[in-house]
Amino acid sequence: MQKAMDECGVKSLGCMAHTLQLAVHNGVLSQRSISDCVAIGRKIVGHFRHSQLATSRLRIIQQELGMKPKMLQQDVTTRWNSTFYMMKSLLDQKRALGVYGADHELPACFSAYQWGLVENMTTLLTPFEQLTREISSHLATAADVIPSVVALKRLLSKTADTDSGVGTAKSTLLEAVNERFGSAFSEPLYYLATILDPRYKDRYFDTVTKQAAVNMLQKQVDKMTHSDRTTETPDTEEPQEKKIRTSDEGGKSLLDMYDEILEENLIMEQHAGLTSRTSVQVHGYLSEAPIPRNESPLKYWKSNLSRFPALAKAACKYLSAPCTSVDSERLFSAASHIVDEKRNRIQCEKAEMLLFVKKNLPLLMKEA
Known part of the structure; x- marks a missing residue:
């Protein structure tokens, strides 16, 4: 799959599930x-x-x-x-x-x-395990990487009553997560996908990184406004990684970390407004509260296309990238059930049509 992406000249990202496995x-x-x-x-x-x-x-x-x-x-x-x-x-x-x-x-x-x-x-x-199940879904995108890693690192930095005997493993695990996902905090594609996801926006960045992400988004919106074709991602200086705040609280879950980060950013925004360099669309989009995590970002952009046309166009580009190769591997496995020893003369076009129906028919039935 990586070779195919390279030959097509398309930017590729690492599989988050595999990176979690290594960590x-x-x-x-x-x-x-x-x-x-x-x-x-x-x-x-x-x-x-x-x-x-x-x-x-x-x-x-x-x-x-x-x-x-x-x-x-x-x-x-x-x-x-x-x-x-x-x-x-x-x-x-x-x-x-x-x-x-x-x-x-x-x-x-x-x-x-x-x-x-x-x-x-x-x-x-x-x-x-909870995060692995979430990112293995066919709805998971590259926008889930940075918020998930930030929430996971914050959870690991907190002490809990269940750390007995695994305290060393917990600290080593935090170091492994920092090392394995360090490149995600210097990849513009992750930043653009995250800020274009209405569930996250710029709430999971620190002050320096947030401004860099907003500038990236503004540059990309300007490019896509003046040209229908964009061949490269914007260059920017490498953002700094968010500092982890330690706490003695225990019994926290991964979901609590998402809510905690959103609450902290809400307090910060009440004391400082957004930069005036952002366009009207970017400013209006970021000034609104993020939608709940259980809602679909694609449905949000479909319903807000008339309000933020340039941002919706950018969202279609960057929210289409999955964060893992799990779903594509499932599709390869499904092909083995269509083309087998007893049905080995099926034409490639028909096999492709059957795979397309298998993958997309459940989505159409949900909408109906």
């Missing part, structure tokens, strides 16, 4: 104490996966304890969230596994300290 692996799963827990978890899951007798015994124990019979999940080393789901399934079956281990032999078992470590580890990685 979690380097920050958490590479820690010795956590990797030991993961290895024990794999042995326990493998024991039940390879023994029908052990599986049936565990199912009986689950029924006796009034639990819903459920299989333990096996992880895949290349997908960090599968490891998260495996450890979470072990936590859910902790009582059943304890009863099973008292009567039958297990290849390995967790100590009391390791059970606590597993619980705190899953709590630490829950925001990453």
Whole structure:
């Protein structure tokens, strides 16, 4: 996919899901104490996966304890969230596994300290799992990268009661996120996509970066106003990364970070107005409050096309870029169900039409 983008002469961005995978692996799963827990978890899951007798015994124990019979999940080393789901399934079956281990032999078992470590580890990685699901949606765009990273870094900088045993992993994870996503804070495409998303606008930038993003948007709007064809993104000096404010508050979630950042920017805007160098459209657009995160930015621009025609045109360009390759990989997988051994003489045009219908028909049905 990257080669295709390069040959077409189109600017490409990295896959956010893959970057999260690298950050979690380097920050958490590479820690010795956590990797030991993961290895024990794999042995326990493998024991039940390879023994029908052990599986049936565990199912009986689950029924006796009034639990819903459920299989333990096996992880895949290349997908960090599968490891998260495996450890979470072990936590859910902790009582059943304890009863099973008292009567039958297990290849390995967790100590009391390791059970606590597993619980705190899953709590630490829950925001990453939530973010992975959000950015894997077909509606996710490049505009989600900077706000998500800013909110994630702020959450990791706060202390919580569940940091026991994973404090080092948490700080290492924050460093990995800063390192892996550092390039996102110097990429103009991310800034333009973020500020053109009515859910975020310029609320997730600091003072210096906010002004740089507004200037970028103004330059791009001027270019698209005077020319229907833009071949390059605007040049600007590298923006500075937002400083993270630490706090002793605990029990915060990733969603709380989004609201907290918006509230802080609202207070700042009450004391300082927008720069007079912005155009009427940019000034009017940024002066309005962001729409809720559960609303569609594309529907916003469709309904506000007459108010901000130049901005809507720029939004169509920059909000079309996805932030991950997940959806395109799903489409490649769907092609294998259309062209297979029993239907291998189908014409390329018809296969393409079937893929188009599969991808777009659900969208048309939702609108209807």
